[in-house]
Each structure stands twice: as structure tokens, then as C-alpha cells.
Amino acid sequence: MANSAKTIMKGALALLFFFSLFMNCYATESYPGEIYIDILANHYQAVVFDHDLHVMVSEGCATCHHHTTGMPVINTYCASCHSADESAATVSCQGCHSKEPVTAGSMQQERAAFVFHDDKPDLKGAYHLSCLGCHQQMGAPTGCQDCHARTEAGDRFFNSGMFAPAH
Amino acid sequence: MKTLLKEGIKPHDGATRVDGKKWSLMEKLLLGLTLDQYVQQVIRNKFNWLLAAIFIVGVPLIIYRFVFGLGVVTHSSYEYPWGLLLGFGLFCMVPLSASGFMLGTTVEIFGRHDFEPIERLALLNGLLGYFFAVVYLLVDLGQPWRLAYPMVYSFGPAAVLFLVGWHVATYLSVQIAEVSTAFFEWIGFRRGYEFIRKGTIGLTVSGIILSTLHQGALGALFVYAPGKVHPLWYSAPFQWIHFFVSSIPAGLSMVICVSTVVIYTMKWRCDKRFIESLDRITISLAKGAAMGLITYLFIKFLAVAHDNEWAYLATGWGAWWLFEIFFGVVLALITFCVGIHHKNVALCRLGALITVLGILLNRLNTSLITFNWELYQEVPHVFEIIISITIFALYIATYRFILNRLPILYQYKSGVDS
Amino acid sequence: MCNISRRKFLAGSVAGGAAIAMAPAKKAFGANLSGFPDGLGVLVDMTRCVGCRSCEAACNKEQNLPEPDKAFDDYTVFDERPHGQHRRPTEKAYTVVNRYDQADGEKVYRKIQCNHCNEPACLTSCFVNAYKKTPEGAVTYNDKVCVGCRNCMVACPFNIPAFSYSSAFNPIIKKCIFCYDTRLKNGQAPACVEICPQQVMLFGKRQELIKIAHDRMRRNPGKYVETLYGDKEVGGTGWLYLSHVPFKEAGFNVSLPNEPIINNVKDFLAIVPMVLAIWPALFTGFHLLSTKGKSHGHADNHRHDGQEGHE
Numbered sequence: 001m002a003n004s005a006k007t008i009m010k011g012a013l014a015l016l017f018f019f020s021l022f023m024n025c026y027a028t029e030s031y032p033g034e035i036y037i038d039i040l041a042n043h044y045q046a047v048v049f050d051h052d053l054h055v056m057v058s059e060g061c062a063t064c065h066h067h068t069t070g071m072p073v074i075n076t077y078c079a080s081c082h083s084a085d086e087s088a089a090t091v092s093c094q095g096c097h098s099k100e101p102v103t104a105g106s107m108q109q110e111r112a113a114f115v116f117h118d119d120k121p122d123l124k125g126a127y128h129l130s131c132l133g134c135h136q137q138m139g140a141p142t143g144c145q146d147c148h149a150r151t152e153a154g155d156r157f158f159n160s161g162m163f164a165p166a167h
Numbered sequence: 168m169k170t171l172l173k174e175g176i177k178p179h180d181g182a183t184r185v186d187g188k189k190w191s192l193m194e195k196l197l198l199g200l201t202l203d204q205y206v207q208q209v210i211r212n213k214f215n216w217l218l219a220a221i222f223i224v225g226v227p228l229i230i231y232r233f234v235f236g237l238g239v240v241t242h243s244s245y246e247y248p249w250g251l252l253l254g255f256g257l258f259c260m261v262p263l264s265a266s267g268f269m270l271g272t273t274v275e276i277f278g279r280h281d282f283e284p285i286e287r288l289a290l291l292n293g294l295l296g297y298f299f300a301v302v303y304l305l306v307d308l309g310q311p312w313r314l315a316y317p318m319v320y321s322f323g324p325a326a327v328l329f330l331v332g333w334h335v336a337t338y339l340s341v342q343i344a345e346v347s348t349a350f351f352e353w354i355g356f357r358r359g360y361e362f363i364r365k366g367t368i369g370l371t372v373s374g375i376i377l378s379t380l381h382q383g384a385l386g387a388l389f390v391y392a393p394g395k396v397h398p399l400w401y402s403a404p405f406q407w408i409h410f411f412v413s414s415i416p417a418g419l420s421m422v423i424c425v426s427t428v429v430i431y432t433m434k435w436r437c438d439k440r441f442i443e444s445l446d447r448i449t450i451s452l453a454k455g456a457a458m459g460l461i462t463y464l465f466i467k468f469l470a471v472a473h474d475n476e477w478a479y480l481a482t483g484w485g486a487w488w489l490f491e492i493f494f495g496v497v498l499a500l501i502t503f504c505v506g507i508h509h510k511n512v513a514l515c516r517l518g519a520l521i522t523v524l525g526i527l528l529n530r531l532n533t534s535l536i537t538f539n540w541e542l543y544q545e546v547p548h549v550f551e552i553i554i555s556i557t558i559f560a561l562y563i564a565t566y567r568f569i570l571n572r573l574p575i576l577y578q579y580k581s582g583v584d585s
Numbered sequence: 586m587c588n589i590s591r592r593k594f595l596a597g598s599v600a601g602g603a604a605i606a607m608a609p610a611k612k613a614f615g616a617n618l619s620g621f622p623d624g625l626g627v628l629v630d631m632t633r634c635v636g637c638r639s640c641e642a643a644c645n646k647e648q649n650l651p652e653p654d655k656a657f658d659d660y661t662v663f664d665e666r667p668h669g670q671h672r673r674p675t676e677k678a679y680t681v682v683n684r685y686d687q688a689d690g691e692k693v694y695r696k697i698q699c700n701h702c703n704e705p706a707c708l709t710s711c712f713v714n715a716y717k718k719t720p721e722g723a724v725t726y727n728d729k730v731c732v733g734c735r736n737c738m739v740a741c742p743f744n745i746p747a748f749s750y751s752s753a754f755n756p757i758i759k760k761c762i763f764c765y766d767t768r769l770k771n772g773q774a775p776a777c778v779e780i781c782p783q784q785v786m787l788f789g790k791r792q793e794l795i796k797i798a799h800d801r802m803r804r805n806p807g808k809y810v811e812t813l814y815g816d817k818e819v820g821g822t823g824w825l826y827l828s829h830v831p832f833k834e835a836g837f838n839v840s841l842p843n844e845p846i847i848n849n850v851k852d853f854l855a856i857v858p859m860v861l862a863i864w865p866a867l868f869t870g871f872h873l874l875s876t877k878g879k880s881h882g883h884a885d886n887h888r889h890d891g892q893e894g895h896e
Contacts, residue, residue, distance in 0.1 A: 077804060101779055104628075104789020104797060119801065125784025132635060132783065144637055144658070144782075158642050160656040236753035243750030245673060248735035276868050278876035309733015309748060309756035316713045321730040323714035327850055328736050330857065332712055368872060376864045380857060387853040391710050391740035394840055403849040407856075543668040 031055070039094060040124055043154030047147050057138075064130055065091055081116060097126040178435065180577055195353065198571060214432075218560050225557025228550055229306060237309065240550035246539050249307075251547040251555050254534035256303025259527050260296045261335075261385060262410070265418025267293020267342055268371070268378040269455070275371040282451070284444045287349055287575045288429070289422045294342040295569070296421075297335060299562040306554060327387045334381035341374050352579040353572065379411060386410025389533055397537035399479050399488040400529075402470035412466060416459035416499075417526040419452045423519035425566075429576060436570060438577035446512045453515035456522060457503040464496045484540060491532060495525015624703070624722030625769065626791035626823035627778055628798055629696060631835065632808065633785040636663065636682055636694035640777035640786075644680045644698075647764055647776035651677050671836055674698060676749040679761040680777055685835045693828070695835045696777070696785070699724060699745045699761035700815060701823030704845030707737035707746055715758075721770060722791065722823045723763035731757050742819050742841050763823070791823055798827055820845030 031051060038046030054064075061069035067082035068091045090096065100106070102122040111118045121129055135142050144150070155161035179190055179199030190199065197205045209215055232240045241250050270289035273279045305311040317323065317332045344363055351360035363370075386406040389396050393403065402409065430437060430445055437445075471477060479485045499521040506514030535545065570576060642657035644650070654677075655662055663684035665672055671683040680698035687693060705724045708716035713730045716737065726746075733756050737746045746758045764775035773779075774788035787794060795816060802809045814832050815822035818841045826832070833839045842849075 101774060102784065102787065103774060104787055104793040107787075107789070107797065108793065119797065119804075121784045124782055128782040129633065129784065136635075142635070157646060158638075158657040159645075159653055160658045164656045165652050165654060234753055236751055236756060237748075238750035238752075241750065243748075245675065245738065245747050246668070246670075246744060248738035248748060272868070276872040276875070278872070309735070309752075310731065311733075313713075313730070313732045316730055316732055321713040321715070323712040325847070325854070326710050326712040326736070327853065328710065328734060329712035368869065372865050372868045372872075375868055376860055379860050379864065383853065383856075387850055388736070388739070390849045390853065391706055391736070391846055392742075393842060393846070393849055394742065394838060395739070404852050407853045542670060 037127070039099065040127075041148075042151070043157050044144070044148035044150055063134070068096075077116070093126055093130075094123050097121060097123040099123050179572075180438075180574075180580060189355075192354070195572065218564055221557055221560040225553050225560070228554050229557065232306065232550075232554065237307070240548060240554060242545060242548050242551075244545055246542055247535070247545040249534055249538075250545070251535070251551050252303050252307035254531055255527075255555055256307070256558065257300050258385060258530040258534045260300040260303065262382060262414035262417040262526055262530065263421040263523065264293045264296025264300070265378060265382060265414035266290075266296075266422040267345065267418070268374040269415060269418050270422065271345065271371040271374050273455075275367050276375075281444075282448060284441045285422060285426060285448050285452075287346070288426060288570075289418075290342065290345045291349075291566075291569060291573075291575050292422055292425055293418070294339070294346050295562060295566050297339050297342060299558060299565075301335065301339065302558055302561070303555070306558065327384050327391070331381050331384045331388065334377045334384065338374060338377040338381065341370050341377065344370055345374070346573075349573045349575055349579075352574050378414075382414040383407030383411040386533075392538070394541075395539055396533060397479075397484050397488075397540040398474065398476050399471065399484060400533045400537050402474060405466060405470040405473065408466060409463070409470065412459060412463045413526055413529065416456040416463065416522050419456040419459065420499075420519035420522035420526075423449055423452050423456070423516055424523055427516045427519075429570065433567070433570060433576070436576050440578060441576050449512050449515050450507055450510060453503050453507055453518060456519065457500055457507065460496055460500045460503070460522065464492065464500065467492060467496070484537060487532070487537075491525065491528050495521065495528050499525055621703075621718070621720045621722060622792070623720065624791050624823060625763075625789065626701065626722055626794050626825060627775070628787040628789075628794040629824060629826045630785055630787070630801070631693060631695055631826060631828040631830075633783040634682070634694040634696065635783055636660065636684055636692070637782065638662075638682050639780045639782060640696055641678060641680055641682060643776040643780035644761075645678065647767060648679060650679065653677065672697075674745055674747055674760065676747045676751070676759040679759065683836065685830075687830055687834055691830070693830050693835050695826075695828075695837075697743075697745075698777070698824070699763070700743055701761075701763055702819055702845070703822065704820040704847055706740040706742060706819065706846035709845075709847040709850070710736045710740035712736070719765060719770070721763075721765070721772075723765040723769050724760075724823075725762045725765050726758055726760060728755075728757035733757070740846060742838065742846060791821075791825070794825055798825060801827060817843040819843070820848075 033050075033052045035049040035051050036046055037049055055061075058064065060071050060074075062071040062074045065071070066075065066078050067073045068088040070087035073079040073082050097120065098106070100122065102120065102125065107118060107120070110120060120126075131147070132142060134140070141147070150158070150160075152162075156163045159165060179195055200208070228240060237243060241252075244250070266289040270282060270286045273282050274286045305314065308314065313320075317329055318336060323329050344366070348360050348363050351357070351363070384407065386409055389401065390403050390406050393401060426445060426449065430442065434442070471480070480489065499518050502514055502518035502521060505511070506516075506518055535547075539545070638657045638660070641653075645653060645657070662672065663682075667673075671685070672681045674681055674697060680696060682694055682696050685693045685695060701718075701722055701724045703718075705716060705718055708714075708718060708724065712734070713732055715727045715731045717725050717727070719725060733748070735746075735748050735758075737758060738744070738748060746760045749756045749759055763769045764773075768775055774786075778786040778788045787797065789797075795813065798813045798816075802811065802813075809827050809829055810831055812832070814826040814828070814837055815824055820843070826837070828835055831839075
């Protein structure tokens with residue numbers, strides 16, 4: 001079920017890719033075409049993120065990057081402050097979202113500095129909430145291993161593969 | 168025994184034999200029969216065969232349970248942590264054993280010595296009921312060897328079960344003391360008998376206190392589970408009163424039932440005083456039970472009104488509740504009333520049987536049948552049922568063993584200081 | 586904030602067993618205590634859960650639990666219906682994730698574990714005091730004193746404690762302890778919270794979590810149902826739930842009282858010292874009244890009767 005949806009999506013994305021080569025409005029700006037996300041790799045291998053592909057299919061940078069790229073902000077909550085189209089010093093996810101797990105206490109500290117940055121997810125949360133949320137809406141793959149293959153440590157962790165229960 | 172009686176053999180019933188010598192302990196244990204006579208009458212009795220059959224199946228199962236854990240004899244249910252072993256063994260046996268403190272109060276506190284012939288039977292009924300409730304508990308507890316922990320090692324005094332534990336333990340001691348008078352007479356320990364008799368009032372009053380509290384506490388245990396017990400069987404303010412009040416007719420009815428069984432199957436052991444007064448006492452006990460029942464009926468409806476649960480009566484559970492009330496309480500009450508009015512002992516005995524069944528139904532409804540009414544229905548594992556029957560058979564066997572020997576149904580001819 | 590819990594009052598008063606002890610206890614019953622003020626908890630945002638079962642795997646490893654029956658990436662467990670019910674924590678799993686299929690076809694996932702109540706019913710029902718509510722907020726359990734009576738399982742409104750029925754010689758209660766020994770007492774989040782890819786769970790002080798939850802509800806009008814489960818239920822729980830579907834549709838018990846379970850029992854506990862104090866005088870009085878002027882030597886009658894028969 002997921003696989004057939006995946007195939008269709010791949011086809012659709014490929015088509016879209018060809019068209020958008022000529023229409024992409026951000027083509028002049030510089031951005032990495034492919035991102036290797038290994039910062040959290042442990043139970044899973046690194047994610048090879050096809051940035052180009054996602055630039056093609058997204059409505060704009062702000063879909064993922066909020067206000068940081070200088071594009072008009074989509075989220076109305078962010079828009080109440082970040083209305084001007086000024087780009088931020090950092091645009092990468094890990095530039096803002098902490099690698100350390102967020103807790104209510106750390107949120108409170110964040111709030112002391114930026115009063116409305118009061119429910120900011122940590123890096124792992126930001127990746128998954130952003131990616132998986134969109135993938136669900138778009139009908140893109142949502143299985144764990146559709147994005148990152150599991151390592152042996154991961155198999156052991158999930159009691160799967162060669163570590164599966166005997167019965 | 169009947170056969171032996173026909174042959175003119177008199178069972179042991181006093182300290183000295185017909186020829187003036189004292190009975191030895193062994194002879195007392197054998198009821199004054201020779202070993203051959205004793206073994207023969209045991210084998211002749213068909214009921215012993217039934218008991219033996221139950222033990223042959225059940226005792227290995229109890230051992231099996233202790234070797235392999237509760238999981239192999241119960242459904243190991245997380246939602247129904249208390250199965251039949253406690254639902255029947257603890258929650259039914261304890262109210263049916265309320266007789267001890269009821270008759271103790273009547274005779275010793277209110278000075279109604281006309282109830283004396285049955286007092287010891289009631290006390291014994293109480294003692295054995297509690298003792299075997301504890302046996303059921305020991306089989307059901309995960310770590311029975313730690314039973315004394317709440318007494319000596321780790322205290323949880325805010326828990327209702329803490330109260331139940333302490334009170335059942337102390338009350339068991341009180342009951343042992345109360346019944347020990349019969350035992351001291353039987354072995355001929357005169358001073359022990361007199362020592363205990365001196366403390367009778369104290370023992371009886373502590374019996375009332377402990378009974379009031381732990382009969383109620385058994386009900387209060389279910390107050391921990393609002394939403395699990397069906398609202399009709401649940402009442403936070405009244406649960407303990409329901410359990411306490413219903414234990415009164417339950418205990419009295421149990422004595423009527425036991426005395427009925429005794430008079431039909433063990434008449435040889437009853438003395439003239441017991442046989443002649445039993446009809447009168449049965450009717451008097453029935454009066455007491457009827458008073459208890461009508462009070463209970465009233466407060467049951469009071470609880471429904473208090474929590475405004477009338478709407479539940481229109482549901483299937485409501486019909487089941489009404490059945491419990493109309494069968495176990497109203498029908499029993501009518502039977503008692505007609506029996507008392509016409510001085511009909513048989514009807515009073517029938518009423519007592521219905522009361523006992525009604526109490527069983529109520530306790531099983533609260534602890535098992537309507538428990539988790541919104542989840543699913545648990546049917547006890549067949550091994551659990553067999554173990555429950557086995558322990559009950561053990562209870563009957565012990566009961567009979569003691570009735571046969573100790574001066575419960577008859578007055579001991581001590582002849583010590585004569 | 587009063588930092589003497591109702592439990593301690595109850596313990597003191599019942600142990601005292603005297604009527605005098607009831608005076609302070611009564612005050613405590615009336616007070617509105619909501620657990621330890623700095624107690625920690627977890628806010629679960631069910632809108633985020635995708636049912637990956639990582640938390641189940643993490644719990645299994647952290648607590649050294651036995652091998653599961655099925656791999657943690659086997660999603661057929663969501664279709665299991667033991668006794669017609671959704672799965673629940675067992676002696677082999679302190680937490681489980683369940684899927685609740687909605688009428689409109691939507692799939693809602695919910696993680697179940699001990700909710701770490703402010704006034705735990707398991708604790709108040711335990712007659713050997715095996716349970717403890719730590720100042721950090723965890724409800725922990727001491728298997729060295731457990732007798733195995735399973736009263737805590739009857740009392741728990743969330744059906745959490747699981748008895749290890751399979752053990753013959755050391756059966757104990759198995760339940761989530763908030764990773765107390767390995768993490769919580771060092772201020773660390775439990776393993777399930779840390780592993781969650783979707784940051785479904787937020788760890789922190791309960792009081793702050795309640796604020797954050799209400800902020801989320803306010804900032805996203807229409808996204809959540811308007812209640813925070815665990816805020817009030819049975820006196821408040823350490824674990825709190827936000828949901829986008831009515832809680833009943835996600836298998837929550839929505840008929841729980843807001844009062845702690847122990848409040849149901851306090852009526853009975855209050856009469857205990859009364860009976861202890863009043864009954865002796867009352868019944869001794871009855872005895873004196875009803876036997877006045879009569880012979881009250883029962884023992885003597887008994888003996889004489891016996892001797893008459895014999896001699």
C-alpha cells in the first residue's frame with residue numbers, strides 16, 4: 001500500500017522536477033542540493049536529504065524555514081513579529097533547534113530571551129514534525145525506514161531483523 | 168455412626184468413662200471407639216468418599232499452584248486481580264462467619280442465656296469461617312510467606328486492607344480464645360477454661376468492635392474502585408454499612424443452615440438440650456435475621472436514592488440488581504416472616520438458605536460479576552474453581568472433625584471437681 | 586503550599602486510632618492538596634504521535650524487561666484485542682502504544698503508562714506501604730515488602746499495575762516508575778520521552794506543563810479538545826494528555842471523579858477510631874443494663890448442667 005503510493009509519488013515528483021527546472025524562482029540563490037543529516041544517527045543511518053527535490057515541490061522556503069530565508073512567513077504566529085523580509089544569520093535547522101532534548105525548563109529559558117519562542121521543538125522533534133507532518137499531508141512516504149535505514153543497533157533496539165523474538 | 172449406636176456403643180462425651188476411668192487423649196480422638204470401629208465408620212460414610220475424591224483432585228492442584236505460580240491456576244488477569252479465591256473465599260466466607268460475634272453479643276452482653284445451646288456452634292462457625300478465609304487468602308496471595316509483613320515489618324496504616332488484616336488477625340485470636348473454652352474442657356485443662364471465662368465480656372466486646380470494622384472494611388475495599396464496580400453495587404458513603412448490616416443476617420442464617428445440617432446428619436452428637444431447644448432457637452434466630460434483612464433492604468434502596476441511580480434500574484444490570492434484591496432479600500424476608508408467624512421451622516430454615524445464597528450472590532456480584540462492568544466478563548479458570556471447592560471441602564471436614572469431638576453440640580460431663 | 590500530604594495525615598490519624606487524632610486529620614481532608622509543588626511530569630500531545638512504538642522499545646531496554654512477543658516495529662499489535670480491549674501495560678511492558686480508529690477513518694495513537702498521580706490510589710490502598718510518591722513526582726514501588734494482594738490493581742483507576750502471575754516464588758507488581766532509579770532522580774527525562782522522534786512528550790515541572798498545554802490550546806484554536814486530561818482527574822496526574830479527538834474516543838476513562846480516590850474511603854476511615862472509642866463503653870453498658878439483677882454467671886450454669894447430667 002505504502003509502496004504503490006511511493007512509486008506514484010516518485011513518478012509525480014520526477015515529472016514535477018523537470019518542469020520546475022525552468023520555473024524555479026529560487027534557482028539563482030545558493031543552497032545545498034543534497035544534505036547529509038547524520039547528527040542524530042544511532043539507531044538509524046544518516047538521512048540523505050534531497051534538498052533540490054524538496055525545493056521543487058514546496059510552496060516556498062518558508063514552508064520549512066519559517067522566516068529565516070527572508071521569504072514571507074506562512075505561520076501566522078511567527079508572522080506577528082517576523083513580517084519584514086529580512087533573512088536571518090542562520091537558516092539551517094540545527095542553527096536554531098537544539099540538539100539537546102527540550103524540556104519545560106529549557107523552554108522557559110528560551111522564553112526569557114525570545115518571548116514568543118516558547119514552544120520550540122528540539123532538533124529531532126523539528127525534523128520529524130516538519131518532515132513527517134508534510135509527508136502525511138502530501139501522501140509521501142511515512143515509514144521510519146523510508147527515510148533512514150536502520151542500523152544493527154537499531155535492529156537490536158527494536159528486537160527486529162536478526163534480533164526478532166524467536167517465536 | 169448410626170450403625171454403631173444401634174449396637175449400643177456410646178460415643179465419648181465426658182472426662183470419665185462409664186467404668187469411672189478417664190479417657191486418654193487417643194481415645195478421645197477416636198470418639199471413644201476402638202480403632203477398628205472408627206476406621207469402619209469412616210469408610211461406611213459415603214460423604215467421606217466424596218471428600219476424598221475432591222482432595223485427590225484438588226490438593227495436587229494447590230501444590231501445582233505453589234510450584235508454578237498463580238498464572239497456571241487462574242486466568243492471571245490484570246483487570247480482575249481478585250478472582251474466585253478471594254471473591255468467594257474471603258468476601259463470602261467472612262460475612263457468613265459473622266455468627267460468632269452475633270451470638271456472643273446476644274448471650275454474653277445481652278444476657279440471653281436461652282441462646283446458650285447454640286452459642287458455641289456460632290462461635291465455632293465464626294472461627295472456622297475466618298480461618299478458612301485466611302486459607303483462601305494464603306492460596307491467593309502472591310507471597311503468602313509475607314502475610315505478617317503488615318503486622319510487623321512494613322506498615323501502610325492508611326489502607327483499608329491494613330485494617331482488614333489487623334482486625335481479621337486479632338479477631339481470629341479472639342475467636343480462638345472464645346472457642347478454646349470448649350477445647351480446654353475437652354482436654355480437661357480446667358484452669359485454662361476458667362481463665363478464659365473470666366475474660367468473656369472483654370473478648371466479646373472486642374469481637375463486636377473488630378467485626379463491625381472489618382465486615383465494613385471488606386465493603387470499603389471496593390470503594391477504591393469507583394467506575395469499576397457497577398454504580399448500583401457501589402456507594403462510597405454506604406458500602407461499609409451495606410457489608411456490615413448484611414453480615415448480620417448472613418451470619419445468623421449460616422448458623423441456622425449449619426445447625427440444620429447437623430441435626431439431620433450428626434444427631435448422635437447433639438445432646439438433649441441442643442435437640443430440644445433447636446426449634447425455638449431457630450425461630451428466634453430467624454427473627455433476628457429478618458430484622459437484619461429489612462434494615463439491609465432499606466439501606467440498599469437508600470444508597471440508590473442517595474446517588475440518584477434509579478435510571479440504572481432500567482438497564483440489564485438493573486434487572487440483575489433487582490433479582491439479587493428480590494431473591495436474596497425480599498424472598499428470604501417473606502419466607503422468614505411466614506415461617507416465624509406460623510412457627511414453621513422448615514420455612515425458617517429455607518429462608519436462611521435463601522439468605523445465605525443471596526449474600527453469596529451479593530458478594531460475588533460486587534467482587535467479580537459486576538466488577539469491570541464496562542470492560543469484559545471474567546470467567547474463573549476451572550482450576551481456580553476446583554481449588555475453591557477443595558478448600559471448602561477442607562473447611563467442611565475440619566468443621567465436622569471438631570463438632571464430632573469438642574463439646575460444641577453437647578455439654579461436656581467434666582466431673583473434675585465433683 | 587502545604588507540603589504535608591493528605592496521605593501522611595491519614596497515616597498518622599489511623600495509626601493513632603484515637604478520636605483526638607481526628608481533629609488535625611479533618612483539616613487535612615478539607616485542604617486542597619495537589620501533590621508536590623515541584624513534582625515533575627510529562628505532557629503528551631497526542632496530535633503528534635504516529636505510533637512508531639519507539640517508546641515501547643526504549644522502555645524495554647531501559648528497564649531491562651524481557652524480550653517482547655513481537656518485534657517493536659511490528660504494527661500488527663495495534664490490531665490485537667485481548668479480551669476485546671485495546672492493549673494495556675503488562676508485566677513485560679510498562680508502556681504500550683495503542684491505535685484508536687475513529688469513525689471518520691482517522692487513526693489516533695495514544696501511549697499508555699503509569700500516570701503518576703498526585704494522590705496515587707495504589708499507594709493509599711497498599712497495606713505494606715510498598716508504594717512511594719517521590720518529591721520528583723514518580724510513583725515508585727518496593728518489591729521487597731509486597732505481599733502480592735493486588736489491592737493496588739483494584740484501586741488504580743487507570744488499570745496500570747501488572748502482577749507477575751508467571752512467577753511462583755517472587756511474584757511482584759510491575760509498573761512504570763518514571764525511570765526513577767536511572768534517570769528521574771538525576772533530573773533526566775524518562776527513556777520513552779527521550780527516544781520519541783515526534784517530541785510527542787514534553788518533560789518538565791507539572792505546573793509549567795499545564796501552562797504550556799494551555800498555551801498550545803490557545804494558540805491553535807480548534808486543534809485540540811478543550812480539556813487537558815490529567816489536570817483534574819483523580820486529584821491530578823503527573824502525566825497530562827492533549828488530544829484532538831474527544832478523550833473517550835481514544836479509550837480514556839472520562840467518568841473518573843476529580844477527587845482523589847482516597848476521598849471515597851475517608852468516610853469509612855473516619856468511623857474507625859469512633860467505633861474503637863465508643864463501642865467498648867456502649868456494649869459494656871448494654872451488658873450491665875440487660876443483666877442487672879439477673880445471674881450473669883454463664884460458666885457456672887454451664888458446668889452445673891453438665892454435672893447434673895453426669896451424676
